[in-house]
Amino acid sequence: MKSMKLSAIVLGLAAASAFAQAAPTAAPAAQPADSAKTEAAQPAEQPAEQPAAAPATDSATVAAPKAEEPKTEVATEAKAEEPKAEEKVEAPAEKAKTEEVAKADESKPVEASLIDRLNISKADPAPESKKAMEFKISGQAEFDTYVNWKNDSEQDFYHTFWSTVDLDFQVKFNDQWSAQVEIEADGEGSMPSLHYNGAFIQFQPNENLAFKLGDLTYSEGAFNYYGYIDPAENAAGMVEHDVRGLEVDFYGLQFGIGLTRSETDYTCDHQNYDMNGNPYPKDNVCRSFDIHGAYQFDIAGQMLRPYVHYQNWQEGEENIFHAGLDAALEFGPFAIHAVYGLHKDNITNSQPDMTHTFLAEPTFKVANVSIKGGFFYAYINEDDGNPTVHEPEIPEYMFAYGEGDIKFNEVITLGLVGELHTNSLSENTDLGTLNFGLRSYFTPVDGLEVTAFAMGILPMGDDWEKEDHAFNVSTEDYGEDLNLKFGIEAVFSF
Numbered sequence: 001m002k003s004m005k006l007s008a009i010v011l012g013l014a015a016a017s018a019f020a021q022a023a024p025t026a027a028p029a030a031q032p033a034d035s036a037k038t039e040a041a042q043p044a045e046q047p048a049e050q051p052a053a054a055p056a057t058d059s060a061t062v063a064a065p066k067a068e069e070p071k072t073e074v075a076t077e078a079k080a081e082e083p084k085a086e087e088k089v090e091a092p093a094e095k096a097k098t099e100e101v102a103k104a105d106e107s108k109p110v111e112a113s114l115i116d117r118l119n120i121s122k123a124d125p126a127p128e129s130k131k132a133m134e135f136k137i138s139g140q141a142e143f144d145t146y147v148n149w150k151n152d153s154e155q156d157f158y159h160t161f162w163s164t165v166d167l168d169f170q171v172k173f174n175d176q177w178s179a180q181v182e183i184e185a186d187g188e189g190s191m192p193s194l195h196y197n198g199a200f201i202q203f204q205p206n207e208n209l210a211f212k213l214g215d216l217t218y219s220e221g222a223f224n225y226y227g228y229i230d231p232a233e234n235a236a237g238m239v240e241h242d243v244r245g246l247e248v249d250f251y252g253l254q255f256g257i258g259l260t261r262s263e264t265d266y267t268c269d270h271q272n273y274d275m276n277g278n279p280y281p282k283d284n285v286c287r288s289f290d291i292h293g294a295y296q297f298d299i300a301g302q303m304l305r306p307y308v309h310y311q312n313w314q315e316g317e318e319n320i321f322h323a324g325l326d327a328a329l330e331f332g333p334f335a336i337h338a339v340y341g342l343h344k345d346n347i348t349n350s351q352p353d354m355t356h357t358f359l360a361e362p363t364f365k366v367a368n369v370s371i372k373g374g375f376f377y378a379y380i381n382e383d384d385g386n387p388t389v390h391e392p393e394i395p396e397y398m399f400a401y402g403e404g405d406i407k408f409n410e411v412i413t414l415g416l417v418g419e420l421h422t423n424s425l426s427e428n429t430d431l432g433t434l435n436f437g438l439r440s441y442f443t444p445v446d447g448l449e450v451t452a453f454a455m456g457i458l459p460m461g462d463d464w465e466k467e468d469h470a471f472n473v474s475t476e477d478y479g480e481d482l483n484l485k486f487g488i489e490a491v492f493s494f
Helices: 002-027 032-040 060-065 064-079 090-109 112-118
Strands: 134-151 157-172 175-188 196-204 208-219 237-251 253-260 289-295 297-299 302-317 318-331 334-345 353-366 369-380 398-407 412-421 432-442 447-461 483-492
Touching: 032 483, 208 253, 208 289, 208 318, 237 289, 237 302, 398 432
Parallel strands: none
Antiparallel strands: 134 157, 134 483, 157 175, 175 196, 196 208, 208 237, 237 253, 253 289, 289 302, 297 302, 302 318, 318 334, 334 353, 353 369, 369 398, 398 412, 412 432, 432 447, 447 483
């Protein structure tokens, strides 16, 4: 029993001695004192990055030389991985803290000076809407020259000029607000006077809704025929009416209401007597107004546009009413423009004056050949021969025309024309003419077109010989002799 206890004691002492020898080798880096001794033992001239010589050891280390070698290698590797003394490596936690402090310093508001807060020395910045403003100028210019020759006893040449300039100034404030102003010079001669022709502002919140405020112009059922193409002068539906008011456009519906502008206001257009010969009151001021409505159907490339227009002068029974339908239909190479117009004067009268107009203008085009024509007729039930009392918008009660064109290239087109005209608003007169000739179209670039023509005009009818025939002529007095007419019309757009 005692021998067993003695053996156990001997084994315990041996294990303790072995553990004591192995402990310094297992964790050399954990002894800061040994590390300090190692650095102190380095020579002064030796660079810091080179490994130091093995340090002196105690008696226990000498007794176990093989255990010293791992200690030296571990210490050397740990020494090599140590950063330089001048390079400071921040811990991740310290680095994050430094970045947070920098951000806080940036976000901290800087206290402005009193002058900056009162905005004394600085100009106000321009609003964003003004910075995005767009400005555009567009328009059209036309200069025409006409030469007439009549085969009468004199056989002289006569020439006339017509000049037109139309300028539109457009301003786009942003995607919803815009404005436009137009100035125009149009008339006979080479120097027509330039005048203001209207301005309006527009608010368009989306593509299907728009509001306009200002000077508005309405016309319906214009002719395609080149002789009556200007809707300010002639139209099968209604010539231009100028108002100053408000317009709403909503999904093809157009509705406008406003005060008649002086150029088309019968009550202030320098007239002293009404249609019955009665004088106007002394306070003759403008007092008429207009209401216009139209709806345009666009279905599969076909257009139908019914319209109504009412103008009232507040002078007894004085008023005008227009209504009708304007259509543009297309079927492959064939297309047609058709208009029906109803014109009424004095609609509050028990028997108002009334005129019905019908227009059909077909076109046919195949390859470089095109044929176009037209037929117009007006049924007028007035004794004085005028379709409307205040605006003779209808040029004659009937005419027909046809033109065949050959397009040789993108620049030159030649056409042959034949026309038949009544030249009067009264069916009781015989003042017809047969017109025939050539037309050429020169378009060297987009936006520029020069048209030249030579026409022969042959009068037909016995009323040309009467001395008072000019009273019934609504177009041009050709007389009873053959007329020749030449012309050049140059138009460019920009």
